[in-house]
Amino acid sequence: MKIKKILVANRGEIALRVLKTAKEMGIKVVTVYAEDDKNLPHALFADESYSLGSGALSETYLNKTKLIEITKRCGADAIHPGYGFLSENEEFARMVEKAGIIFIGPTPESIVLMGDKIGSKKALEKIKIPLTPGYHGDDQTDETLMKEAKRIGYPVLIKASAGGGGKGMRIVHQDSELLESIQGAKSEGLKSFSSDKVLIEKYVVNPRHIEVQLMSDTHGNHLHFFERECSIQRRYQKVVEETPAPNMTQETRLRICETAVEIARGINYRGAATVEFIMAQDGNYYFMEMNTRLQVEHPVTEMVTGADLVKCQILVAQGDKLPMKQSEIKQKGQAIECRIYAEDPDNNFMPSIGKIDTIGVPTLRDVRLDCGFLDGTEVGVNYDPMLAKLVVWGENRELAISKSIHSLDEVLFLGVKTNRDYLKRILAHKDFVDGHTHTHFIPDHKKDLEPNEMTADDLASLIAALSFSQKKQFHSSSTSTLSNPWTSLSGFRN
Amino acid sequence: MDKSFIINGKEVRVQDFKHSHDTVTFSYEGKNYFYSLISRDGHEMILDDKGGRFKAAVATANRDGESMVIAAGKEAIIAEAGKKMKKAGSHAGGLTSPMPGKIFKILKDAGSEVKKGEPILILEAMKMEHSIRSDKDGKIKKIFFKVGELVQGGVTLAEVES
Numbered sequence: 001m002k003i004k005k006i007l008v009a010n011r012g013e014i015a016l017r018v019l020k021t022a023k024e025m026g027i028k029v030v031t032v033y034a035e036d037d038k039n040l041p042h043a044l045f046a047d048e049s050y051s052l053g054s055g056a057l058s059e060t061y062l063n064k065t066k067l068i069e070i071t072k073r074c075g076a077d078a079i080h081p082g083y084g085f086l087s088e089n090e091e092f093a094r095m096v097e098k099a100g101i102i103f104i105g106p107t108p109e110s111i112v113l114m115g116d117k118i119g120s121k122k123a124l125e126k127i128k129i130p131l132t133p134g135y136h137g138d139d140q141t142d143e144t145l146m147k148e149a150k151r152i153g154y155p156v157l158i159k160a161s162a163g164g165g166g167k168g169m170r171i172v173h174q175d176s177e178l179l180e181s182i183q184g185a186k187s188e189g190l191k192s193f194s195s196d197k198v199l200i201e202k203y204v205v206n207p208r209h210i211e212v213q214l215m216s217d218t219h220g221n222h223l224h225f226f227e228r229e230c231s232i233q234r235r236y237q238k239v240v241e242e243t244p245a246p247n248m249t250q251e252t253r254l255r256i257c258e259t260a261v262e263i264a265r266g267i268n269y270r271g272a273a274t275v276e277f278i279m280a281q282d283g284n285y286y287f288m289e290m291n292t293r294l295q296v297e298h299p300v301t302e303m304v305t306g307a308d309l310v311k312c313q314i315l316v317a318q319g320d321k322l323p324m325k326q327s328e329i330k331q332k333g334q335a336i337e338c339r340i341y342a343e344d345p346d347n348n349f350m351p352s353i354g355k356i357d358t359i360g361v362p363t364l365r366d367v368r369l370d371c372g373f374l375d376g377t378e379v380g381v382n383y384d385p386m387l388a389k390l391v392v393w394g395e396n397r398e399l400a401i402s403k404s405i406h407s408l409d410e411v412l413f414l415g416v417k418t419n420r421d422y423l424k425r426i427l428a429h430k431d432f433v434d435g436h437t438h439t440h441f442i443p444d445h446k447k448d449l450e451p452n453e454m455t456a457d458d459l460a461s462l463i464a465a466l467s468f469s470q471k472k473q474f475h476s477s478s479t480s481t482l483s484n485p486w487t488s489l490s491g492f493r494n
Numbered sequence: 495m496d497k498s499f500i501i502n503g504k505e506v507r508v509q510d511f512k513h514s515h516d517t518v519t520f521s522y523e524g525k526n527y528f529y530s531l532i533s534r535d536g537h538e539m540i541l542d543d544k545g546g547r548f549k550a551a552v553a554t555a556n557r558d559g560e561s562m563v564i565a566a567g568k569e570a571i572i573a574e575a576g577k578k579m580k581k582a583g584s585h586a587g588g589l590t591s592p593m594p595g596k597i598f599k600i601l602k603d604a605g606s607e608v609k610k611g612e613p614i615l616i617l618e619a620m621k622m623e624h625s626i627r628s629d630k631d632g633k634i635k636k637i638f639f640k641v642g643e644l645v646q647g648g649v650t651l652a653e654v655e656s
Contacts, residue, residue: 355554357551357554381644414551414552456525461548462501464518466572468539468541
């Protein structure tokens with residue numbers, strides 16, 4: 001059956017991302033929005049858009065019944081959940097299928113299996129996938145958890161079994177921090193994922209975060225689209241992602257991608273997934289988790305392989321075969337994604353809020369800004385602080401880095417403090433340039449990543465700009481002396 | 495005339511500041527600066543500093559009178575000195591909120607004794623919990639908010655005296 005109309009049960013840039021591919025495929029798109037999002041582009045640019053009302057997330061983007069009602073009412077035949085929100089909620093997937101609607105994602109059984117970090121590891125042990133030493137038991141008493149943490153040996157990582165995105169996660173280095181960390185992870189897990197089950201793992205020192213993009217159809221084809229290197233993180237949130245991973249032999253690359261495919265085959269998976277691995281400095285890798293959805297950083301894979309992963313998802317959901325063979329998927333050039341967050345990296349990454357007066361547009365070729373905001377829209381505290389993803393392709397890694405740095409200057413978010421300058425400092429850092437990435441890159445290079453002092457000339461220019469903005473009336477003659485200054489200058493939207 | 499600006503929290507004082515028609519001139523650290531406005535379009539403008547032209551943009555000022563300004567690729571938060579208001583709830587020497595959020599739990603009451611590193615209250619932001627811990631051994635002098643209240647980033651939440 002061909003999908004004719006998709007409801008996107010999400011917001012912001014990912015809702016727009018799905019919309020874009022659906023339009024390429026001639027499919028109608030319905031979006032939904034919470035009232036505080038009604039001016040955002042995902043609410044404005046779809047074929048139809050419906051309000052989810054206001055209030056807590058459980059009343060809006062997480063309101064399963066309301067989403068299914070709207071889908072039926074508008075006659076959509078499929079729901080795309082995006083990432084986050086209900087994308088890995090098995091109850092929602094079940095409800096959608098029961099209502100006779102196609103869920104563009106995995107089966108509820110796969111979501112249950114991989115959503116439970118404990119259950120997934122048990123299943124993978126059976127098919128001989130390498131795992132890190134840890135405790136994944138059902139006995140969740142504080143006493144048992146403390147005993148197991150001590151058995152595994154510090155440092156250990158405690159995380160919410162149903163978790164992701166750094167929520168409900170704690171590293172413990174010594175006995176005195178243990179109990180508080182266990183209780184904190186449980187409480188956050190309960191709040192964010194409605195489950196206080198936690199697991200404990202050995203914490204690998206200076207690990208790399210390497211993940212593999214997978215796509216499976218319902219005809220027994222399980223393909224990988226190579227790896228992504230996502231080690232540059234702050235507080236377990238990815239900041240910079242790229243592919244191919246630097247400093248990785250082709251042999252290791254193929255081995256880790258094959259391991260990921262074995263997992264998909266082993267659980268008879270359907271749709272898009274990402275297997276995340278911890279890679280130790282010696283090249284050994286351990287399964288961390290499998291995310292049963294499209295990832296935030298999927299565009300870098302699209303840039304180097306030329307595949308449209310959302311299109312693959314839609315094809316698989318309507319029962320088609322994947323339109324490519326493994327041997328046809330190749331990595332060409334290098335792609336880097338920078339996540340632009342509303343935050344102040346020079347002030348402990350404090351989130352920032354406010355009105356965006358102007359968003360800059362990138363001008364170079366093969367540069368993509370996936371952004372869920374428009375000029376004049378507001379950034380609040382209710383949602384994730386990610387404003388946009390800058391995705392840049394270059395013929396080689398050196399060019400991808402230099403193009404990214406150039407583009408970061410262009411994509412200003414005037415009015416809201418962002419991490420743009422900080423991202424430039426990361427990309428320009430010698431260790432990043434040399435490909436020496438690991439998950440402690442940001443804390444380890446804290447000193448190097450501090451902002452450069454401004455010169456007297458910088459300060460003077462800033463003062464001049466502020467002063468001009470405060471003078472309200474100008475003679476028209478003064479602003480028309482140049483016919484069009486924008487043509488000779490690139491960067492800002494015009 | 496001298497004029498002062500607060501740039502990223504630091505005071506910068508310039509001399510002989512003049513702002514007439516479409517030029518701005520002043521001297522700073524012994525150097526004379528001369529800027530002219532070439533064009534503007536909404537928040538964005540092109541300036542000339544006699545050495546060359548560069549782009550600049552100034553955001554709408556916030557309630558504290560501060561604007562984000564971008565000039566020649568540099569970004570800063572600027573306010574004219576005197577125009578910047580004192581932020582509500584800012585108290586010297588207290589424990590501040592690391593980010594905007596909601597007071598989730600208050601673990602200790604005013605008047606109780608705390609040890610350094612002991613959590614006093616929990617702030618919820620972006621669906622995560624952040625413990626606000628005492629920075630010294632002492633007694634809690636005051637807690638400025640109640641459970642459920644929304645707070646801005648950088649606001650003093652509690653004060654502890656040793």
